[in-house]
Amino acid sequence: MRALAGVADTDFETAKEVAQMYDVEAFDDFQSMIEQARIDGVVVSTPTETHACIVERIANNNEEIRGILIEKPMARTLKDSQKVAALLQKKGIVTLVGHSEIYNPVVERALNLIREGAVGTPQMIIHDRRGFVQPSRIPALGDVFEDIGVHDFDIMSRISSGQARLYAQGSTKNDVMNAGTLMITFKSGAQHFFHLSRQYVGRKRSMDVSGTKGTLTLDLFGQIIKVQDLDQAPSADSRTLSLPERGATIKVYGEPVQQVITDFLHCIETGDKPKVGLEDGIAALEVVEAARRSAQTGKIIDITIQSRHF
Numbered sequence: 001m002r003a004l005a006g007v008a009d010t011d012f013e014t015a016k017e018v019a020q021m022y023d024v025e026a027f028d029d030f031q032s033m034i035e036q037a038r039i040d041g042v043v044v045s046t047p048t049e050t051h052a053c054i055v056e057r058i059a060n061n062n063e064e065i066r067g068i069l070i071e072k073p074m075a076r077t078l079k080d081s082q083k084v085a086a087l088l089q090k091k092g093i094v095t096l097v098g099h100s101e102i103y104n105p106v107v108e109r110a111l112n113l114i115r116e117g118a119v120g121t122p123q124m125i126i127h128d129r130r131g132f133v134q135p136s137r138i139p140a141l142g143d144v145f146e147d148i149g150v151h152d153f154d155i156m157s158r159i160s161s162g163q164a165r166l167y168a169q170g171s172t173k174n175d176v177m178n179a180g181t182l183m184i185t186f187k188s189g190a191q192h193f194f195h196l197s198r199q200y201v202g203r204k205r206s207m208d209v210s211g212t213k214g215t216l217t218l219d220l221f222g223q224i225i226k227v228q229d230l231d232q233a234p235s236a237d238s239r240t241l242s243l244p245e246r247g248a249t250i251k252v253y254g255e256p257v258q259q260v261i262t263d264f265l266h267c268i269e270t271g272d273k274p275k276v277g278l279e280d281g282i283a284a285l286e287v288v289e290a291a292r293r294s295a296q297t298g299k300i301i302d303i304t305i306q307s308r309h310f
Contacts, residue, residue: 003261003265004022004024005024005025005033005037005038005039006019006024006025006026006027006033006036006037006039007019007022007024007025007026007027007033008026008027008028008029008030008032008033009026009027009028010028010029012026012027012028015027015028024037025037030042030054030058031057031061031062034058034062034064034065038064039064039065040064040065040066040067040268041065041066041067041068041069041264041265041268042058042065042067042068042069043068043069043071043264044058044068044069044070044071045071045098046071047139047140047141048073048075048076048140048141048142048146048147049076049140049142051070051071051073051074051075051076051080051084052075052076052080052081052083052084055068055070055084055087055088056083056084056087059087059088059091059093060087065093066093066094066268067093067094067095067096067264067267067268068088068093068094068095068096069095069096069097069098069260069261069264070084070095070096070097070098070281071098072097072098072099072100072147072150072151072281072284073097073142073146073147073150073281073284073285073288074097074278074281074282074284074285075281075285076142076146077285077289078282078285078286078288078289081281081282081285082282084278085278085279085281085282088278089278094267094268094271094272094273094274095274095277095278096260096263096264096267096274096275096276096277097274097276097277097278097280097281097284098260098276099150099151099154099276099280099281099284100151100256100257100259100260101151101152101154101155101205101220101256102151102154102155102158102275102276102280103256103257103259103260103263103275103276104220104223104254104256104259105223105254105256105259106218106219106220106223106224106225107155107207107218107220109225110207110209110216110218110225111155111158111159113216113225113227114159114209114211114216117213118211118213118214118216118227119209119210119211119212119213119214119215119216119227120211120212120213120214121190121211121212122159122160122190122209122210122211123189123190123191123210123211123212124190124191124193124208124209124210125156125159125160125190125191125192125193125207125208125209125210126192126193126195126206126207126208127152127155127156127192127193127194127195127207128195128204128205128206128207129148129149129151129152129194129195129196129197129204129205130195130196130197130198130200130202130203130204130205131148131197131198131200131202131203131204131205132198132199132200132201132202132203133147133178133198133199135173135174138173138174138176138178138198139174139176142176143170143176143177143178143180143292144170144177144178144179144180144196144197144198145168145170145177145180145182145196145287145288145291145292145295146285146288147198148196148198149180149182149194149196149284149287149288149291150281150284150285150287150288152194152196152207153283153284153287153288154276154280154283154284154308155207156184156192156287156305157280157283157284157305157306157307157308158307158308159190159192159209160186160188160190160192160305161186161305161306161307161308162186162187162188162304162305162307163186163187163302163303163304164184164185164186164187164302164303164304164305165184165185165300165301165302165303166182166183166184166287166290166291166294166300166301166302166303167182167183167294167300167301168180168181168182168183168290168291168292168294168295169181169294169295170295173199177292177295178197178198178199179196179197179198179199179200180194180196180197180291180295181193181194181195181196182194182196182291182294184287184303184305186305203221204221205219205220205221206218206219206220207220212230213229213230214227214228214229214230215227215228215230223254263275279306279308280308283305283306283308286303287303287305290303
């Protein structure tokens with residue numbers, strides 16, 4: 001792709017190591033990189049608590065910057081995300097927020113199947129996202145809701161929206177919530193259940209969608225979707241085929257992070273709106289903060305989920 005112009009890291013040895021891999025220049029300060037490499041787009045992939053201040057400095061001091069990719073979450077707090085969004089919109093800087101799971105082709109295919117009525121009206125959706133994170137990294141990543149939950153909160157908003165009630169619980173490690181469960185019940189009747197953990201041996205990312213006509217079972221790692229009708233025997237043979245045949249197992253291919261970068265470069269060149277933008281980042285953090293309040297107080301939180309585009 002040859003789009004990378006430089007790498008900046010406060011640990012200059014790390015910057016040099018990464019820069020050497022891609023045959024670009026290394027810097028120990030992002031402002032020096034912007035000025036010397038003459039770039040027009042920046043990827044901010046730093047500890048979560050630094051996202052807002054770094055983006056503000058870039059936007060306020062560099063008129064030549066046309067695009068910023070902010071790694072998830074957009075900021076540590078909802079207030080900071082709203083402040084950053086207002087600045088970026090004022091400056092006219094195209095901004096992509098790194099909810100990379102939305103770029104997973106299996107998620108895109110599943111959302112299209114739901115929109116096309118493959119399972120009828122979605123009623124119960126189970127989101128399961130578990131893995132292991134070294135304890136030393138947890139302070140930089142924040143709690144489990146902001147770190148990994150934002151992916152599934154974004155997916156949820158593209159399936160269900162409107163008034164809802166949220167209840168969350170969690171367990172902490174070194175005073176940071178490292179595992180949690182959430183239930184969000186919509187006034188429409190749809191329910192979303194989330195199992196989030198960074199203290200699980202192995203990796204698990206899956207989603208089950210139960211609707212009025214059938215079910216979708218997604219393996220987000222294997223990029224496989226299984227589609228079954230409610231009146232179909234669970235043991236029915238499955239083949240790799242296209243809907244609307246019954247018992248379909250659909251294999252989807254594509255690298256989500258590559259899709260993120262491709263979309264970012266396209267939006268810088270064209271000015272188009274990215275698949276995951278500022279509004280999506282803010283919406284996900286609204287759920288994050290509601291989940292935090294619920295887990296900390298033990299109370300059910302009323303929340304309104306805005307519908308996001310497919």
